[in-house]
Amino acid sequence: MLKSYFKKGIVEAGCDEAGRGCLAGPVFAAAVILPPKYKNKMLDDSKKLNEKKRLILRDEVLKDAVAWHIASVSHSEIDEINILNASFLAMHRAVDQLTLKPELLLIDGNRFKKYPEIEHQCIVQGDGKYLSIAAASILAKTERDAFMENLSLDYPAYGWAVNKGYPTKQHREAIRCFGATPFHRMSFALLPQGEQLSLFE
Numbered sequence: 628m629l630k631s632y633f634k635k636g637i638v639e640a641g642c643d644e645a646g647r648g649c650l651a652g653p654v655f656a657a658a659v660i661l662p663p664k665y666k667n668k669m670l671d672d673s674k675k676l677n678e679k680k681r682l683i684l685r686d687e688v689l690k691d692a693v694a695w696h697i698a699s700v701s702h703s704e705i706d707e708i709n710i711l712n713a714s715f716l717a718m719h720r721a722v723d724q725l726t727l728k729p730e731l732l733l734i735d736g737n738r739f740k741k742y743p744e745i746e747h748q749c750i751v752q753g754d755g756k757y758l759s760i761a762a763a764s765i766l767a768k769t770e771r772d773a774f775m776e777n778l779s780l781d782y783p784a785y786g787w788a789v790n791k792g793y794p795t796k797q798h799r800e801a802i803r804c805f806g807a808t809p810f811h812r813m814s815f816a817l818l819p820q821g822e823q824l825s826l827f828e
Contacts, residue, residue: 628668629758631661633733633748640694640729641759642718645673645767647710649792650802651785651811652775653699654710656717657766658725658732660694661759667691670761672754673768685769688762695762696724697770706814715740721763735760782808782827 632639644656670688673681689695698720700713708716722732722742732739732747735754739747750756754764772791779787785801785808792798802817806825811817818824 628666629670629756629761631665631758632663633750633757634731637730638727639731639733639759640722640725641733641735641753641757641761641763642721643735643754643760643763643767644714644717645764645771646792647714648794649812650794650798650815650817651702651787651792651808652771652778653701654705654713654717655697655699655767655771655774656714656721657695657697657763657770658718658721658729659688659692659759659762659766660725660727660729661688661762662691662693665691665758667758670758670765672752672761673764675755676765678772681765681769684762684765688765692762694725694727695766696721697766698724699771699774702810702812705812709814710812711738712740718742733757733760735764778810782810 640658640660642658644654646654698717700717705713734747734749737749737751739749753760775787775791784805786797790798806827808827
């Protein structure tokens with residue numbers, strides 16, 4: 628089972644994002660504060676779980692968490708400030724809205740832009756090590772998936788209900804055939820270098 632805390636006796640918020648590698652849509656992030664000594668044997672990195680388990684765990688996290696919030700940064704903001712900064716900004720926005728101020732942020736990954744007046748600890752593959760980061764990964768992933776599934780209703784050819792905006796063969800072929808939608812990240816390499824990119828009409 629994953630660890631309940633990084634530093635005993637303080638309020639910690641786990642933070643993680645979803646959608647960094649996608650070609651379309653926002654990047655989502657969540658911040659989650661779990662109760663002290665929290666236990667959950669099923670909770671793990673969202674990438675290791677199937678959709679059914681993620682949705683079950685989402686409900687458990689929302690019920691059990693002391694505080695939580697999910698935030699996003701749009702595709703147009705990503706194009707302006709780049710995906711790394713957008714990921715940090717999404718986490719900052721999630722922390723901004725927590726109803727309890729944490730004393731330490733546990734960040735999944737090896738880099739982070741310091742949040743004002745709160746210490747942070749970067750943990751590589753932290754979503755597979757700490758419950759609060761795993762909880763944040765579940766909330767961010769399920770929220771983004773639901774967003775892309777809904778968006779897919781207007782753009783069914785791109786397969787977002789299945790690929791969620793990631794660069795699958797089907798997704799790139801749809802971009803090649805139908806062009807880039809208003810929700811694609813134009814700063815990303817949507818097609819291989821040298822191929823002509825058109826806009827969705």
